[in-house]
Structures are given as C-alpha cells and as structure tokens.
Amino acid sequence: MNNNLSLYNIFLAVAEAGSTLGAAKTLFISQPAVSKAISKLEASLEVSLFVRSKKGVRLTDDGLILYDRIKNAFEYIDEGESVIRERNSLGTGHIKIGVSSTLCKYILLPYLSLYTKDHPHIRISIECHSSRETTDILQQNHVDLGLIAKPDNSTLSCLSLGYMHDTFVATREYLSNMAKRNDANLMMLNKENLTRQYVDRYIPARFYEKFNLMETDNMELLIEFAKTGIGIGCVIKEFVKKELGNGLLVEYNTGLPEIEKREVCFAYSYRRMPNPHVMDFLDYVNEKKSDKRFNVLV
Structure with a gap:
C-alpha cells in the first residue's frame, strides 16, 4: 500500500474509462505510462485486474473487488479534504437537511430561526420530502441530516428530540x-x-x-x-x-386502541465523514431541545 496510491488512482481511471488510452487522456499522461502502472500494480498484488481485448479492458473478479473498495476510499479522501477546507474557510459552511413539510413547520423552523441568527455565515439548504424519501437520500449521502420519525432497524445515528402521538x-x-x-x-x-x-x-x-x-x-x-x-x-x-x-x-377515541408514541430525531449517517458544521448544529439543538419554546414534543 505504501507506494501504491498513485497506482490505485491510475487503476480507477482505467476501470472507469474502459481503456488505457481513455485513462491516459483523463490523467494527462502517456498511454505507455498507464499500461506500465497497471502491470506494476498487478505484479504487486499477484493478480490480473483486467481482461484485455482489442476493444479495451474490463475488470476481472479480483479487479471488481478492488475497484469497489478503492473507489470508496478515494471518495472518503475527497470528502475528508472538503471537510478540512470547510473547517478553515472563514466560518462559512453548508448544511443540507431533508425533512417533510409538516416536520419542517412544527419542529425544524423554531430551531432554525435562532440558529441562523447566531450563525449567519452557515448556509442551510432544506429539501422537503416524505420521511421515507428523506431516509433514502440520507443513506445515499445526498443530505447531511434528516428530520424523521426514527425508523425501525436503522443503521443511522440519531439525536432524539422527543416523542409524538x-x-x-x-x-x-x-x-x-x-x-x-x-x-x-x-x-x-x-x-x-x-x-x-x-x-x-x-x-x-x-x-x-x-x-x-x-x-x-x-x-x-x-x-x-x-x-x-x-x-x-x-x-x-x-x-x-x-x-x-x-x-x-x-x-375522538371511541372504539380506538391507544397508538404507541413515535420517536422523532435528527438522523445522520455514522459512516460519513462528520461535517463540523452539522455536529455544531446538533450540539445547538441538543442544548435547546428541552425548552418548550423551541420543541413542541416536550
């Protein structure tokens, strides 16, 4: 791994371009340099990563396994760099929140009204979706936070705000x-x-x-x-x-059983690199959530 980082970058480019020539154009290096790098990586791992043909290359089974993991690793590196740049960018930042229109009105807005006054340099984007859609886009990392009724058997991390009936x-x-x-x-x-x-x-x-x-x-x-x-x-x-x-x-409850209360939370993916502004917002909410002026659930 120590000397393979640049080789992995070339490997990704070849896998996505489907040819060494296409990768060479993307990376602005020569085609022989690309071919040499792939051969060196294959020798290092002692496996064949590509099946070669006149039309180009395609990944072998070993190549597919490596591609999935390397792609995720490079995306994580990119995300880490973005977080570092954001952390050091003169107090500016961006938080994307997914929420239904109803939860937005009754739960999110009271928090936002104060938070935006105290943090005028933080840009807030609101995407209104159903709770099901919000959960989906949260798991796909399209938003930073989702304000939802806590789902069953979820892999998401949650900051509980209370219960609704x-x-x-x-x-x-x-x-x-x-x-x-x-x-x-x-x-x-x-x-x-x-x-x-x-x-x-x-x-x-x-x-x-x-x-x-x-x-x-x-x-x-x-x-x-x-x-x-x-x-x-x-x-x-x-x-x-x-x-x-x-x-x-x-x-009106004539002939009706009691419906179990539901927990409401700000959910986020624990697998994703923490956005410092998101964590700051959650800390802010956590401090205010017991105050009835901001939280209708208490």
Missing part, C-alpha cells in the same frame, strides 16, 4: 352532530405515507368501514380540514396543542 380530532360541533348522520368523514393520510402505515398497525379495518374515508398526502390539510368542521382527522397531537387547549378541537 398520533390521534384523531374534530370540532366539538362535528362530533355532536355525527350521531345524526350516516356519512361521517374520516380524514387520513394516504396509504403510501409512513404515518398512515404506522397508524394502520393499530387501527382495526372494521373501524374504517363506519366512515366515508377521505385521503390526502398532506397533514397540514388534515389539520385545517378538522378545524373547519369537515370531519375527523388523524393528526399528530403535538401539532394541534393550541387547538386542543382552546377547545377548537377535541380528541
């Missing part, structure tokens, strides 16, 4: 009139949504049969529909604290 709410007037009608509305997120899938684990199918089911992909709409007296909405209790407190909404 799924509940059913409606106006008191709607519930009092419900006994007089046969077509009461039950408003839910659609079945592709992780929150809906979680709720469905607890709610028996026969419960839904009593209602006219209305579905949407946006919890904000469920809350607004419930507030305007259109029907019973399945929402996060912590997001309607004010409405439950002033009596605009009341909980």
